[in-house]
Amino acid sequence: MAKAKKNKSSRKVDLANRMPLKLNPGRLDPETSDEAINVLIVGVGGQGVIMVSKVLAQICQNLGLQVKQSEVHGMAKRGGVVFSHVRFGKTVWSPTIPMGKADVLIALEWAEGLRWMNYLRPATGIFITDTKRIVPPFACRSRILGADIGYSKNTPDDVIGKVAEAFAIDATDMAAKAGNELAANTLLLGALSTTLTFSNEVWREVIAQMVPPKTIEVNLKVFDQGQKWIEGSRKGEPVEGSAFVPLVQPEEYPMRxxxxxxxxxxxxxxxxxxxCPERCLTLNKDQVVELADPEKCTGxxxxxxxxxxxxxxxxxxxxPPSNPKVQEAVA
Amino acid sequence: MNKHVIPQAEEPLKQNNHQDNHLENIRDFEIQDYLRLDLFPHFMCPGCGHGIALRALLWAIHIQGIDKNKLAIVSGIGCSGRVGTYIDANTYHTTHGRPLAFATGLKMARPDLHVVVITGDGDCLAIGGNHLIHAARRNLDITCIMLNNEIYGMTGGQVSPTTPHDRFTTTTPAGNIEPVFDASRLAEAAGAGFVGREVTIHVPRLRDLISEGLDYKGFSFIEVMSDCTEINGRKNDLGSSSEMVLGQTRNMRPNEYDNNVVDHPFRPNSLNTGVFVKSDRPEYGASYRDMVDGIQKKQKGH
Structure with a gap:
């Protein structure tokens, strides 16, 4: 954060030399909007939620905007939350985004995105999500094979109609193909950049400052990919990395x-x-154990x-399971 | 007595590729292969931890791939002494407190055998205490498994060297006032090359500990915290067998995180579990044979 402070002090001097903000008309413009622009970034932790928000906050600082960022990095895998609120504009008072006021929601995990969707502005909110699924332990409470999955079974089709614009990108896969799986958050930053008025040079400069020096190249590469993905999909062109494999629910699985x-x-x-963790054994009248509930036994x-x-x-x-779908899932 | 045949699995199991190797290993072990089935059911009381320890021992023997014909089980007197009877290997039922002495002779005469001693707390620490310290001192390649149930179970529940403070036994009707023997620390001090302790409820951990002990070249002393439900448990109101087995998890702390726990068990003999000692002291049998070879060479030279 030392860099941020330095920039703050030299803010007024730099402003005159900066590029004009209104490069991309039709996008969210902090200069013209009266209210602050709200970007909410969510994930399960360890994916770069904080890094995304830091990049965004740093850009706003460099451009002389007021910016407030607040975060909770608990453990979403254990039922907690990981989010980062970034609010920026001419004047920002509160550091947190109220429900239903986020302009952009960036989710680094599929179910987390669905979980926070009600924070988006109903009419204009833009939803950008990675389709990567990280199933938390408490979503698999039942130990029996074929038990109901506690994880969200929604597909991107279910989101259509609920938000103004939604983009489900398989960012982790695309970043892995580009060379580093961990750069998925930068790919989503690229997607985010298409909704804001900041110029590409500003984005690339700050990303290069923030990421580890060895990964600058791959990060800038996936940043472009993210931008192209959104632009392509807005034009209706076929885009890569949008495949979403629905979860297979094993329907019938015989006791193994x-x-x-x-x-x-x-x-x-x-x-x-x-x-017995399943309490499926009992003593019969002869004081001999018997399997009272064979269905519950998990082996x-x-x-x-x-x-x-x-x-x-x-x-x-x-x-062997009779259902070919289940056979596939098990294999 | 009838032979009880357990129906085997119909399908060969290796076809299921999605199961990992760990599960394959579990399936590989069939305890019936290592038991004298005509002697079953065994004599032990309902809920006796010795049976669980026996399973862990046989499983460890299976993992180590020890041939039954090359395995010698030596046991003394007491409930623990009878455990060896049920193993389908070369078993040797010896006098009270002397299984380690017999095993020393056996191992010296037949170094090709895997010698495993099954002994109890009274057998090993009271009557055979002297043999334990000298077996540990020599570091001969024997695996000594001490089943510690904190009581003399077979003779009617007399106080043993490991009976905790204030416990009621037939010889301490007003509660035990003798201090407790820590067998693992005794073996360590006497010089045993490998010392470990485990409870019966953690069967895979116990199996791995015994397996490590069997693999060790030298005297390996393994203290198994067993439970005596019928005599010790009933007299001291320690609960049913399942409660006593579960109680082990409350009372024991794995050695590896000993310094990192807030709650130390509120129990007179709260003990650590895990591997305490694994040294590379010279093994007695090897040193002895080296010495003999040296002397024989000298004599031939002259």
Whole structure:
């Protein structure tokens, strides 16, 4: 942030030599709009949410605008949030964006984008998202194969009609093909640049300052790709990297293990019954263990390992799924 | 007694490519291959942790790929001494407290055998305490598995060297006032090359620890924290077998994060688990044979 402070002090001197802001008419222009322009950046952490907002805030500072940025970098993978609010314009008072007031929403992860969509302005909001999916652990609570996926099953088609403009880019894949998967956030910056009036030179200069020196080349490359992607898709040209593979929900999956119990060996100590995470074992009237709920058994082996009498044996006989879709997903 | 045949899986399992290797290894192990099935069900009480320890031992033997004909199990007297009976290998049931002495002789005479000693807390620390310290001192290539259930279970629940403070036993009706023996630290101080401790509830960890001990060339001492539900647990109101097994997770702390935990277990004998010692001290059998070779060469030269 030392650089930012330096720029702040020399702001008035630089202003005269700067390029005019109104290069791209029809875009969000902080000079003409009375209200501040709000950009909300969300992700799951570790993808460069903060870097995107820093680049944007730095550009605004360089151009002599007022800018306020506030962030929460918790752990979205554990149920928390990772977002960064950037507000800039002639005058900015509050550092946070109210619900329904964001002009642009940039999501670095698909479900996070959907989660924050209500922050966009209903009529004019622009939604730019990476289609990369990072499934959090709490979305897979059920341990049974074929259990319902807790992750969003929405596709980009579901977003159409809910926002003014929406772009779902497979940015991570495109950045990986360009040479560095981590540059996906710069690709989205390129996409963002098409919605604002700042000139390309300003963007490229600040990105080159912010990213690690070794990755400047690839970052600038994907920045151009992001710009071209949006411009191409606005014109209706076929664009690469828009493929969205819907999640396959395994519909029917047969129990993959069979539990065989040697009744003569069981002494009814109930270790397996209490230790079973699915609570699918029980003692029968002869004080011998039996599998009460075969549907629940996931084949975790805990009962087998903890049986002091070797009475439980798990036969991991996997019945191949009949559904070809599921077969594909499993393979 | 009938032989109980467990139905085997119908399909060969290696066709399922999506399962990782770890699962393949689990399936590879069939405990029935290592048991004397005509002796089953075994004599141990319901919920006895010795059975779980036996599974971990056999699994470790399977992982190490030890031939059953080259495996010698030596056991003493007590509940732990009877555990060896059920292993389908060369088993050697010896006198009270002396399995390590017998095993020393066996290993010296037959260095090609894998010698595993199964002993208990009373067998190893009280009656056989002297043999333990000298076996550890010599560092002969023996794997000693001490099943510590904190009581003399077979003889009716007398106090043992590892019975925690204030526990009621048949010989301490008003509570135990003797200090507790830390067997792993004893073995370490006596010079054992490999020392580790694990609880029975963590079967894979126990398996890996025993496997590491079997692999170690030298005296490996492994203390298994077992539970005696029927005698120790009932007398001291420690709960059902499942509660006692679960209690191990509350009371034990893995050695590797010992200095990094806030809550130390509120228990008289709260203990660490994991590998404590793994040194490269010279192995006694190898040193002995080197010495013999040297003397024989000298004599031939003269």
């Amino acid at each position: 293990t069979t539990l065989s119990i040697t009744e003569e060996w069981c002494k009814g100590c109930d270790i397996c019954i209490k230790m 975790c082996h805990i009962c087998e390992w903890l049986c002091p009498d070797f009475a439980i044996s798990l036969n991991p006989a996997l019945n």
